[in-house]
Amino acid sequence: MFNNLKILHHQGKQFIPDVTKAEAAGIFRGRPVISKASVNTETLTELCPTSAITTNPVSIDLGRCTFCGECAIQFPEKIRFTKDYKLSSNTRNQLIIEEGIEQPITLDADKIRKEIRRLFHHSLKLRQISAGGDNSCEWELNAVGNVNFDIGRFGIEFVASPRHADGIVITGPITQSMAKPLELCYKAVPDPKIIILAGVDAISGGIFEESHALDRSFLVQYPIDLYVPGNPVHPLTFINGIIQLIGLES
Amino acid sequence: MHAIVIKNYQRIPFSAIPALPYELFVPVILEELMIDDSCHCVNYVGFPHNDKVQLICCIANDKQHTIYVTSTIVTLNATLPSLTAHKLAFHIFERELNEQFGIQYTDHPWLKPVRYSFNRSDLNKTIANYPFYSIESEELHEVGVGPIHAGIIEPGHFRFICNGEQILHLEIQLGYQHRGIESLFVEKKKILQRATLAENIAGDTVIGHASTFARVWESLCETAVSPALQLERTLALEHERIAIHTGDLSAMCTDLAYQLGSSVFGRLRTPIINYFQEWTGNRFAKGLIRPNKTNFTFTKELATRWHEVISKFEPDFIEMYDMLSDLPSALARMEKTGIVNKETAQTIGMVGMAARASGLTRDIRMSHPEGWTTISHQPVIKRHGDVFSRVQIRKEEALQSIQYIRQIIELLPDADKGITEEKDALPDSFVIGLTEGWRGEICHCAITDKTGNLQCYKIKDPSLHNWLALGLAVRNNEISDFPICNKSFDLSYCGNDL
Numbered sequence: 001m002f003n004n005l006k007i008l009h010h011q012g013k014q015f016i017p018d019v020t021k022a023e024a025a026g027i028f029r030g031r032p033v034i035s036k037a038s039v040n041t042e043t044l045t046e047l048c049p050t051s052a053i054t055t056n057p058v059s060i061d062l063g064r065c066t067f068c069g070e071c072a073i074q075f076p077e078k079i080r081f082t083k084d085y086k087l088s089s090n091t092r093n094q095l096i097i098e099e100g101i102e103q104p105i106t107l108d109a110d111k112i113r114k115e116i117r118r119l120f121h122h123s124l125k126l127r128q129i130s131a132g133g134d135n136s137c138e139w140e141l142n143a144v145g146n147v148n149f150d151i152g153r154f155g156i157e158f159v160a161s162p163r164h165a166d167g168i169v170i171t172g173p174i175t176q177s178m179a180k181p182l183e184l185c186y187k188a189v190p191d192p193k194i195i196i197l198a199g200v201d202a203i204s205g206g207i208f209e210e211s212h213a214l215d216r217s218f219l220v221q222y223p224i225d226l227y228v229p230g231n232p233v234h235p236l237t238f239i240n241g242i243i244q245l246i247g248l249e250s
Numbered sequence: 251m252h253a254i255v256i257k258n259y260q261r262i263p264f265s266a267i268p269a270l271p272y273e274l275f276v277p278v279i280l281e282e283l284m285i286d287d288s289c290h291c292v293n294y295v296g297f298p299h300n301d302k303v304q305l306i307c308c309i310a311n312d313k314q315h316t317i318y319v320t321s322t323i324v325t326l327n328a329t330l331p332s333l334t335a336h337k338l339a340f341h342i343f344e345r346e347l348n349e350q351f352g353i354q355y356t357d358h359p360w361l362k363p364v365r366y367s368f369n370r371s372d373l374n375k376t377i378a379n380y381p382f383y384s385i386e387s388e389e390l391h392e393v394g395v396g397p398i399h400a401g402i403i404e405p406g407h408f409r410f411i412c413n414g415e416q417i418l419h420l421e422i423q424l425g426y427q428h429r430g431i432e433s434l435f436v437e438k439k440k441i442l443q444r445a446t447l448a449e450n451i452a453g454d455t456v457i458g459h460a461s462t463f464a465r466v467w468e469s470l471c472e473t474a475v476s477p478a479l480q481l482e483r484t485l486a487l488e489h490e491r492i493a494i495h496t497g498d499l500s501a502m503c504t505d506l507a508y509q510l511g512s513s514v515f516g517r518l519r520t521p522i523i524n525y526f527q528e529w530t531g532n533r534f535a536k537g538l539i540r541p542n543k544t545n546f547t548f549t550k551e552l553a554t555r556w557h558e559v560i561s562k563f564e565p566d567f568i569e570m571y572d573m574l575s576d577l578p579s580a581l582a583r584m585e586k587t588g589i590v591n592k593e594t595a596q597t598i599g600m601v602g603m604a605a606r607a608s609g610l611t612r613d614i615r616m617s618h619p620e621g622w623t624t625i626s627h628q629p630v631i632k633r634h635g636d637v638f639s640r641v642q643i644r645k646e647e648a649l650q651s652i653q654y655i656r657q658i659i660e661l662l663p664d665a666d667k668g669i670t671e672e673k674d675a676l677p678d679s680f681v682i683g684l685t686e687g688w689r690g691e692i693c694h695c696a697i698t699d700k701t702g703n704l705q706c707y708k709i710k711d712p713s714l715h716n717w718l719a720l721g722l723a724v725r726n727n728e729i730s731d732f733p734i735c736n737k738s739f740d741l742s743y744c745g746n747d748l
Contacts, residue, residue, distance in 0.1 A: 002546055003573055004510065004573070006569070006574060007510065007514060007566075007569055007570060008510075009567075010565075010569065011513075011514060011517060014517050014520075015342060017285050019615045024527070025524040025527050025528055026524065026525075026527040026528030026529065026531065027527070027528065027530075027693035028527055028531055028532075029532065029533040031536075036355075044651070047442070049440060049442045049443040049445075050443075063539075065535070066446055067532070067536075067537070068442070068446060068536070069531060069537055069545065070442060070537075074641045075544050081531070083663075097499050119625075128402045129398055129405075130398075130402075130403065130404045130405055130427075131427075132405060132426075132427050132429050132744070133427075133453070133744070134450045134451070134452060134453035134744050135403075135404055135452060135453040135454050135532045135742065135744055136453025136454065136456070136536070137453065137741070138403055138404060138453075138531070139453065139497070139534075140401050141402045142401075142402050143516075143520075146513070146516045146517060146520070147513050147517045147518050148517060149405055158401075158402055158486045160401070161400070172427070172429075173429060175426065175427060175428055175747075176368060176424050176428075177366055177397075177425050177426040177427075177428060178397065178405060178427075178713070179378045179599045180378065181363070181398055181405065181426070187399050201450075206450070207434070207443065207446045207447055207450055208429045208430070208434065208450075210430075210434070210437070211368075211430040211431075211433070211434055212369070212430055212433070213367070213368040213428050213429050213430035214429070228741065229534060231450075231532075232453060232533075232534065232536075234533070
């Protein structure tokens with residue numbers, strides 16, 4: 001008993017009091033800012049391993065970006081990654097950051113389906129599906145429930161069965177072998193339900209985009225409610241994305 | 251000469267690998283190259299050779315710190331006697347050769363596809379129509395789990411045959427994670443793309459796989475990397491080991507329903523991976539390892555911060571572990587559960603942490619440290635091969651890694667760790683690289699053609715060997731003990747499926 005209390009005492013207070021205002025540790029690579037500085041755009045676009053950078057205007061698509069930071073290292077005058085971890089959006093276009101425009105990424109409230117906030121505002125149960133994920137996103141989604149991030153305080157929880165869920169969270173580029181199980185799992189979730197794509201692999205295929213072993217047809221058929229960029233997604237990115245979606249952010 | 255003898259990460263001309271007739275190839279491997287238990291097969295790969303296949307076999311000799319490489323050329327869809335009939339550890343390699351090239355073996359016990367790769371030779375064999383092994387009996391029942399599991403983990407399918415609670419047989423079906431990585435390595439031409447691919451082979455082994463790729467690539471190009479850069483990579487590798495071992499202890503406590511251990515180890519992992527974020531900008535250190543260079547040099551300030559982080563981590567980690575290992579209810583679940591004995595471990599060719607828990611001294615840090623670390627490593631060995639042994643190994647290895655990093659920080663010179671010039675890969679080359687990741691032996695093989703283009707890239711995650719161990723470990727255990735058995739191995743699905 002005494003030893004248990006000692007252990008509890010040594011933990012101190014670990015939880016993050018306000019997950020919307022917490023500061024990410026170290027040199028976290030969050031939302032990039034692109035300046036108007038003129039650089040050799042050909043070299044810049046050529047550099048990106050996943051073709052996330054395009055020109056006219058120079059922009060970075062966070063749905064394709066692996067956040068390797070190579071562009072910011074080679075072109076520090078042009079690209080800078082901030083520590084802003086609020087990267088999620090419900091529209092694909094919002095994930096494209098253009099040069100000279102520095103503003104936070106937000107959700108388009110008009111495009112959030114009405115039933116989401118009405119039904120899931122206080123309680124959201126999610127079923128995670130790893131469809132070819134490399135296990136780093138999976139580790140991070142587990143971490144959102146730990147004593148530091150504690151997503152449970154918002155009434156958000158990962159559940160074991162799709163029958164108990166209000167939606168699915170997909171990680172990974174969706175392999176051929178997972179295409180069918182993914183669809184079966186989604187269909188087993190009762191209506192109304194949501195789909196969240198977590199991580200670069202799920203959003204665009206990432207570095208696996210051109211692989212012959214993928215089958216991403218699921219994403220064409222069903223509506224996506226939230227895109228959460230990252231490689232892997234940071235727990236703070238994920239939590240903030242969800243609480244914005246269900247309307248908990250004050 | 252029947253085989254060429256090389257060191258870890260040594261480049262050789264591809265043409266220097268002897269090509270024996272298959273009738274000679276088999277006895278050479280079994281009788282000349284695998285003379286005793288210190289020799290094991292680290293990779294056995296097929297390489298398309300005109301309209302034939304060149305089978306390249308790499309046997310590591312742990313005592314002599316060398317790797318023997320030999321080969322044979324056979325036709326596609328050939329029917330051959332197997333190596334597996336003599337040494338079971340070859341089973342997984344021959345299953346892969348069967349899947350890839352349609353090679354049939356006359357005496358292989360089980361030619362089950364390994365990963366249902368998109369370019370497999372027989373496209374009629376699909377993951378959906380696979381006939382599972384079954385036993386006819388009114389007293390037995392089957393339990394199927396997956397591919398989507400109850401927790402937030404990767405997909406795989408487990409088919410149990412049980413007598414009541416008791417597991418008689420477990421068949422593990424993988425391949426759901428297959429992303430075609432080996433083909434992408436050849437198709438994607440930029441180094442940064444390949445380094446990114448290497449980081450995404452298995453997200454829990456970012457440093458392990460990325461540093462193996464980096465070293466293999468540097469060897470292919472014959473660029474010299476500074477000792478400081480190598481030490482930094484070793485440091486990162488050991489830090490990754492601490493992070494995952496701690497996270498695994500948390501997950502195992504979860505499966506034991508020991509809430510305090512689950513929470514405390516879970517929170518202890520956070521400062522460790524947050525330290526990676528301080529150093530590299532990513533909690534899994536994606537972005538740190540690049541061939542020929544580093545974008546995130548390990549500075550004096552980072553060394554100071556590391557000491558701060560660890561001085562808080564270490565006493566709490568030990569305190570929590572002591573509590574766990576003293577708790578009769580936890581020990582009752584872990585001791586004598588999920589046993590793999592040393593003989594079985596040797597027979598099936600287990601590697602890494604799980605092999606060491608079964609008493610097998612197999613550790614690349616000791617046996618093939620060429621060009622890798624200046625620290626003399628003594629592997630942690632346990633004898634019982636049960637869940638508790640694998641828990642003990644995690645704790646002791648995490649503490650050992652802390653000691654190693656302390657030493658490495660002292661050794662790191664202040665001198666320039668600058669970028670070496672990027673060169674092209676040399677033509678007609680073969681390189682094999684072995685690294686002891688936290689899970690075990692990682693092996694990458696690369697082959698270039700006459701113009702220096704990468705022609706073949708083969709990746710082997712330690713899980714490839716150890717999945718069978720899990721299947722054997724759970725036999726005669728209760729099905730309710732499956733989660734802790736599974737977690738005690740913590741094998742990679744994506745690392746296996748590629």
